[in-house]
Amino acid sequence: ISPPYNARRVAIFGGTHGNEMSGVTLVNLWIQNGKEIHRKGVETKPFITNPRAVEKCTRYVDTDLNRAFTTENLSAPSGDDLPYEVQRAQQINEIFGPKGSPEAYDVIFDLHNTTSNMGCTLILESSKDHFNLQMMHYIKKAIAPDSCPVLLTEHPLLKYSTSRSVAKHPIGLEVGPQPQGVLRSNIFESMRVVLKHALDFIELFNEGLEFPPCTVDVFRVSEKMDYPRDTNGNIIAMVHPNLQDCDWEPLNPGDPMFQTFDGTTLRYEGAGTVYPTFINEAAYYEKQQAFVTTRRETLAAGAIKKT
Ligand SMILES: CC(=O)N[C@@H](CC(=O)O)C(=O)O
Numbered sequence: 298i299s300p301p302y303n304a305r306r307v308a309i310f311g312g313t314h315g316n317e318m319s320g321v322t323l324v325n326l327w328i329q330n331g332k333e334i335h336r337k338g339v340e341t342k343p344f345i346t347n348p349r350a351v352e353k354c355t356r357y358v359d360t361d362l363n364r365a366f367t368t369e370n371l372s373a374p375s376g377d378d379l380p381y382e383v384q385r386a387q388q389i390n391e392i393f394g395p396k397g398s399p400e401a402y403d404v405i406f407d408l409h410n411t412t413s414n415m416g417c418t419l420i421l422e423s424s425k426d427h428f429n430l431q432m433m434h435y436i437k438k439a440i441a442p443d444s445c446p447v448l449l450t451e452h453p454l455l456k457y458s459t460s461r462s463v464a465k466h467p468i469g470l471e472v473g474p475q476p477q478g479v480l481r482s483n484i485f486e487s488m489r490v491v492l493k494h495a496l497d498f499i500e501l502f503n504e505g506l507e508f509p510p511c512t513v514d515v516f517r518v519s520e521k522m523d524y525p526r527d528t529n530g531n532i533i534a535m536v537h538p539n540l541q542d543c544d545w546e547p548l549n550p551g552d553p554m555f556q557t558f559d560g561t562t563l564r565y566e567g568a569g570t571v572y573p574t575f576i577n578e579a580a581y582y583e584k585q586q587a588f589v590t591t592r593r594e595t596l597a598a599g600a601i602k603k604t
């Protein structure tokens with residue numbers, strides 16, 4: 298049984314992106330009435346992370362909050378001249394962090410929606426986070442036969458500094474497909490159900506239940522794929538119909554990937570099978586990303602017990 302584990306202080310973030318409506322709506326509901334998220338021995342705080350973006354129903358105001366939690370931003374001298382989201386990151390770091398310190402919150406769930414057909418995805422930032430691996434194992438078992446893929450974002454270049462990263466155990470919840478600014482009841486419900494199981498797990502853990510060693514199948518981020526573009530940076534092809542909505546399905550060398558406006562098929566020419574996800578995510582056009590490839594991996598989690 299590894300590190301001293303504790304999970305008394307938990308936060309649920311909504312509105313890290315102000316146009317992702319399931320998280321915004323659930324968190325606002327729970328701010329009004331926290332009964333549903335209350336668990337024995339746990340203090341759970343629902344929190345709107347980017348209120349100005351929520352008010353405008355936009356992803357962000359000045360810069361993407363979910364990229365803003367860098368050491369550089371968090372240690373910058375504070376002031377009104379900083380971009381709004383950098384100021385906000387500093388405030389969030391004060392309330393829920395400081396990031397990387399013993400005083401930081403134990404667990405932060407960050408609720409997101411995607412326009413991609415990713416279903417109900419759990420986002421894991423570290424392959425060595427045994428607490429989160431155990432939680433994800435528990436959630437996967439609880440929602441079966443429905444599935445709940447785990448996306449591991451650990452990557453030397455592609456990892457980014459998320460709002461949830463101020464916690465000791467950061468967990469992203471990414472549910473789609475749902476257009477920006479729209480609420481869909483099925484997406485809303487599946488987010489709610491996953492969070493219920495997650496909080497149940499934390500309650501069991503705090504009651505002293507020991508979770509034996511287990512394994513978790515994950516999809517590890519491999520490569521970011523941009524749309525084909527002309528020399529001015531304009532897109533010259535779309536996601537191919539055979540790939541559209543096929544998040545988590547195998548893409549093999551030679552399979553259709555993009556389709557140009559005159560109908561030409563562009564094929565995947567990588568080495569070996571990959572599992573694309575975030576396919577045609579609206580927010581990623583500005584990030585030059587049509588989808589991300591992942592590879593399957595099985596991670597081992599050691600036993601955990603409250604200490
Ligand atoms: C569509 C979207 O916003 N996705 C999230 C993923 C995450 O929370 O890790 C992001 O890019 O910040």
Ligand SMILES: [Zn+2]
Nearest residue numbers: 314317409410
């Ligand atoms: Zn988001």
